[in-house]
Amino acid sequence: MKQRDGMTLIVKTVTRISVWLILLYGIYIILHGHLSPGGGFAGGVIIALALLNVMLAYGRQFIDRWVNIGFLHDLESSSAALFLAMGILGMAVGGGFLANFISQGKLFSLLSAGTIPLLNIIISIKVSMGLFVVVWTLSVFHLDKGGKEE
Amino acid sequence: MPVETWLIFVLGFMIIGSIIALELKDLLSAVISIGIVGLGVSIAFLLLQALDLAIVQFLFEIFALIILIRAFNGKEYHIQEPSKSHMIQSVVTVAVLLLILILSINIFRALPEFGKPIFSTAKHYIENAAQETGSANIVTAIILDYRAYDTLGEVTVLFTAILGALAILRTRKSNGAAGGDNETA
Numbered sequence: 001m002k003q004r005d006g007m008t009l010i011v012k013t014v015t016r017i018s019v020w021l022i023l024l025y026g027i028y029i030i031l032h033g034h035l036s037p038g039g040g041f042a043g044g045v046i047i048a049l050a051l052l053n054v055m056l057a058y059g060r061q062f063i064d065r066w067v068n069i070g071f072l073h074d075l076e077s078s079s080a081a082l083f084l085a086m087g088i089l090g091m092a093v094g095g096g097f098l099a100n101f102i103s104q105g106k107l108f109s110l111l112s113a114g115t116i117p118l119l120n121i122i123i124s125i126k127v128s129m130g131l132f133v134v135v136w137t138l139s140v141f142h143l144d145k146g147g148k149e150e
Numbered sequence: 151m152p153v154e155t156w157l158i159f160v161l162g163f164m165i166i167g168s169i170i171a172l173e174l175k176d177l178l179s180a181v182i183s184i185g186i187v188g189l190g191v192s193i194a195f196l197l198l199q200a201l202d203l204a205i206v207q208f209l210f211e212i213f214a215l216i217i218l219i220r221a222f223n224g225k226e227y228h229i230q231e232p233s234k235s236h237m238i239q240s241v242v243t244v245a246v247l248l249l250i251l252i253l254s255i256n257i258f259r260a261l262p263e264f265g266k267p268i269f270s271t272a273k274h275y276i277e278n279a280a281q282e283t284g285s286a287n288i289v290t291a292i293i294l295d296y297r298a299y300d301t302l303g304e305v306t307v308l309f310t311a312i313l314g315a316l317a318i319l320r321t322r323k324s325n326g327a328a329g330g331d332n333e334t335a
Binding site: 040073112113135 | 220283285287290301
């Protein structure tokens with residue numbers, strides 16, 4: 001049974017090394033969303049693909065032990081509320097719904113552009129957790145229908 | 151070479167890929183050749199200097215390919231039944247497409263030069279976005295500052311879609327948790 005979980009040893013080893021680099025690249029894309037091409041959506045998909053990579057290589061049983069899917073789903077749901085909270089905060093402090101109320105800083109520096117990096121991070125959480133939870137649910141559904149464990 | 155020539159080349163590549171996907175009998179091979187279309191769209195965005203869109207399109211192409219391959223892998227409907235070719239149907243389709251092409255020649259002549267008329271809103275964004283928002287990436291400045299309300303709607307759509315997918319897919323689990331009649335359904 002241990003042998004049938006996930007793919008071969010080569011794939012598992014490559015995944016173990018590369019998944020952290022993919023996650024790091026996703027975080028880079030998110031944090032530099034206001035400086036270079038990319039942003040919350042692209043970085044979120046990269047992180048979801050990294051988690052999907054682990055799920056495909058190690059099998060679904062491993063990912064169930066590694067991360068708490070219920071927690072990911074809660075994170076995904078609460079990030080939508082966080083986006084709305086940022087909008088209402090802008091209404092309270094900045095004088096308009098979703099107003100850019102934090103100081104804009106120096107152009108081309110990492111800590112600049114006010115609320116834009118924060119909104120990028122919120123969107124990336126939303127996209128990455130949402131896409132991964134949907135794929136995880138699809139694989140569970142496949143098992144419920146009577147399919148074999150792959 | 152101008153960018154239009156490259157775009158026509160990529161477009162032709164995409165059309166060939168989709169025709170191959172239609173003609174292939176094996177569904178798994180068809181899914182892979184449909185990937186040419188998404189890759190072509192990504193390259194077209196790259197040529198049009200829309201880097202943000204190119205990155206997102208490329209990543210979602212990988213994502214869709216993984217889901218489609220997992221969905222079609224090892225299923226009974228892997229091999230499609232050979233269907234009878236309807237000669238009249240394809241002739242009518244090609245004739246109608248040719249007719250539309252002939253009728254729309256005037257429109258192609260009247261098209262403005264590529265990327266030329268910059269609207270006043272776009273001009274304002276290009277000239278003032280960096281100072282007004284402090285964001286060096288103008289695309290991000292638009293989607294998260296000028297049009298942040300639109301992004302909120304997008305987030306809501308994503309939230310609702312994922313909630314709907316979870317609701318539909320989870321129903322069976324709560325019913326069949328005790329090993330119910332999944333096979334007979």
